[in-house]
Each structure stands twice: as C-alpha cells, then as structure tokens.
Amino acid sequence: MTEEKKCMICAKPVLILKGGICDPCQDRIRREALGEQAGISERADRELAKHGVNPSKK
Secondary structure (H helix, E strand, O other): OOOOEEOOOOOOEEOOOEOOEOHHHHHHHHHHHOOHHHHHHHHHHHHHHHOOOOOOOO
C-alpha cells in the first residue's frame, strides 16, 4: 500500500514528489524566479495611467 504524499505548496496528493513540491508548483515558482512577474508590474502601471492615476515608483 503506497501512501500519497502532499505537496507543500498546494497540498494536492501526489505519488512522486521532488523535494516535497509537485511539478506544476515547481514550474510556477521557477517562472516567478525568472522574472515572469516583471511584465505584470509594467502592465499594471499602464492600466493605472489609462485611468488617470500616476503610477509612481518609490
């Protein structure tokens, strides 16, 4: 009887874990670390400017 372990990030039961994190969570963390979030910040600034709010960087 094999016991399913849970991912430390999303808590989904998975048979095979590498370091306690499932593959989809590892991919998401890797993308964030490589700067995927940088584009989101720029898009948010453009949206704020469209609505007349000055997006100031501090």
